[in-house]
Amino acid sequence: MKYFFLALLLISAGARAQSNNNTMNNPLALSPGSKVTIRYIVQDVDAAVKFYTELLGFVLDMRPAPGFAALSRGNLRLLMNRPGSGGTGQSMPDGTVPQPGGWNRFQIEVEDLKATISSLKAKGAQFRNELVKGYGGDQILLLDPSGNVIELFQPPHTPKDAASAN
16 A cells, blocks of 8 residues: 555656646746737727627726726636737837737637627627638637637537537
8 A cells, every 4th residue: 555655656746747847848838727818909998898798708807097908718818908008009119009900810619600690790790701611610700899800710510519419
C-alpha cells in the first residue's frame, strides 16, 4: 500500500514538472480556465454593450468609463474601446486613428444557424453576407453596430448527430 501512495506522489510530481516545463517552454501557454481576450474598437460603447448582451448572450463585467466596457461569454473576454478613449483608442505615432471594422473576427458556434439568423434579423441585426455553406460547416458574418465582424458558425451534422437526434 505504501508503494501505491509513493507511486501516486511520483506521478503527481512528474505531472506538475511537465506542466511547469510546458509553461517555461511556452510562456504563452494557457492555464486551464484562462480567458482569451479580444479587443474591438467601437464607435458607440452603449450600442455595442446592448448588442453583445441582448443579442449574443455576453455578460457586462465592467463599465468604468464612457469609452470602455469589458464583457464575457464563457472563456472569451471582449474589451471595447471608443476611438480616442484610453490608451488603446489613442492615435498611432503616424496619426492613424483606431477604427472598427475589417475582416478579423471571433467565431460563435450555434446549433441551428438558419434559426439564429432569422431571430437576429427580426431583432434588426445586420449581416455582411448571406449564409455560406462549406465542407467544414456553414457560416455567416454578423456585424456589430460599429461594423466589427462576428462569425456565426454551425459545424456539419455527422451521422452520429443524426442518430442521437432520433
